Amino acid sequence: MLRWIIPIVLYILIDVYAFQAVKTITKNPLLHGLYVLSSVVVLGLFIYAISTGEARTNPKLMYVFGLFLALLVPKLLLVLIMFGEDIVRFVLGLISKVGGSETGFHMPSRRKFLSTVALGIAALPFASLLYGMVKGKYNYKVLKYALEFDDLPDAFDGYTLTQISDVHSGSFDNAEKVNYAVDLVNKQKSDIILFTGDLVNNVASEMNEWKNVFGSLKAKDGVYSVLGNHDYGDYVEWNTPADKINNLQELKDIQKEMGWDLLLNESRTFERDGQAIKLVGVENWGKGGFKKSGDLEKACEHVAPEDFTILMSHDPSHWQAQVKEHPKNIHLTLSGHTHGMQFGIEIPGWFKWSLIKYRYENWAGVYEEFGRYINVNRGFGYLGYPGRVGIWPEVTVITLKKKLKTA
Structure with a gap:
């Protein structure tokens, strides 16, 4: 179980970062709550599964692992896209500061369009992994x-x-x-x-x-x-x-x-x-x-x-x-x-x-x-x-x- 601590912490950090895209697209507190609830439930089930030592071989626990993977891979892809945007935003902020902007260093806000595109791209591996569990394995x-x-x-x-x-x-x-x-x-x-x-x-x-x-x-x-x-x-x-x-x-x-x-x-x-x-x-x-x-x-x-x-x-x-x-x-x-x-x-x-x-x-x-x-x-x-x-x-x-x- 101890060997999973660092991966679990990394997953939480990825999850928090990916949540920023959701917040950019919608301010609906219900959707925010559903995102957080699904993340917490799946992570809790995953921790339970790995604690049994049978997550890779028990058919029921394998579905927990599959669901965890189906959420992790899209969020990881989402984070990579957002991180690229954040680098651009940071560079633009530095340029504004060096250029003598009256407001000093100022990072532009996230673009809703890019967050929407990133979520759309991330939906592809999510749907694929779900399909793989329902149909692909047979x-x-x-x-x-x-x-x-x-x-x-x-x-x-x-x-x-x-x-x-x-x-x-x-x-x-x-x-x-x-x-x-x-x-x-x-x-x-x-x-x-x-x-x-x-x-x-x-x-x-x-x-x-x-x-x-x-x-x-x-x-x-x-x-x-x-x-x-x-x-x-x-x-x-x-x-x-x-x-x-x-x-x-x-x-x-x-x-x-x-x-x-x-x-x-x-x-x-x-x-x-x-x-x-x-x-x-x-x-x-x-x-x-x-x-x-x-x-x-x-x-x-x-x-x-x-x-x-x-x-x-x-x-x-x-x-x-x-x-x-x-x-x-x-x-x-x-x-x-x-x-x-x-x-x-x-x-x-x-x-x-x-x-x-x-x-x-x-x-x-x-x-x-x-x-x-x-x-x-x-x-x-x-x-x-x-x-x-x-x-x-x-x-x-x-x-x-x-x-x-x-x-």
Whole structure:
């Protein structure tokens, strides 16, 4: 709680500053009172939420965080615009003083027009964040890619895989939408379904009401999964170490019950017409303080350098650190983890931006280096902010193609 004191004080200062724009536009005491009341109520709820330690993972408390964010971001934008105006006003005041004005230093009053424009601009992120909580978080998109490889076995030309990631089942609050999304995955009719980690927020019991839904996922070659950083229960204060161990085992058992094959630093082989490809799955490996249980060497123990290999690794930082130049020819890596920060701007094929790009080099979509690919799935669920704006929940379908030889 103590670590939140400075951010809370900053929020109050931002709130007071932003209030000046409201006062410039209207002198109505009722509107002033509504502004103050909403700010106090939301701040009080936010302080309560963070004091429980569950603000990022409890569905109800996540809405408190979302509402807090929906008010903070517009006010921050409003303050930036007003601060720019105040600098201009200050400079004009100095000019009047230096110029020998009879009144001395005098700052011009705030312009009602600019305050009105600033409020209008600030309303855009406010509306967007509210939309993200109501509609955006279940606005599922199917993204399809065709990737070509020189050494793809001929028997697997046209092989399709569907990837989902970051379910975060403890956040869901709409069974109809989740059922729709799972059905959407099945409708892709891919040869294989691959899940790249973070099935839950914290505890295995979050899956109890959803295991029948996700257990309905079917593909000809099966459903395979790996663990993400949230699956280990590291963000819970367990009564005993044994409770944490039992929770992880329960999560593994649930995946088995659903018919999923959980890969724990191991590999599987798929054969067609005497040819084969390898699927490798590692436990979580991430930079920046995240768990490093992934053992790529152990996982690739039965993989030869000439094998066509697909890797499931939850955190895309693993690709940069160990995978993209690994001696084993890992052709395609599938990751998740970033969620695309659940907020950003995307114009497919043209432009892609989110703040998360300043932390992760590979944060959403397909990237290629050294003839090897990584796809970073934007996530199936959500965490923290209970919504999505611009970065929609994703079902990825990748078709493996044999690159045609040119004469």
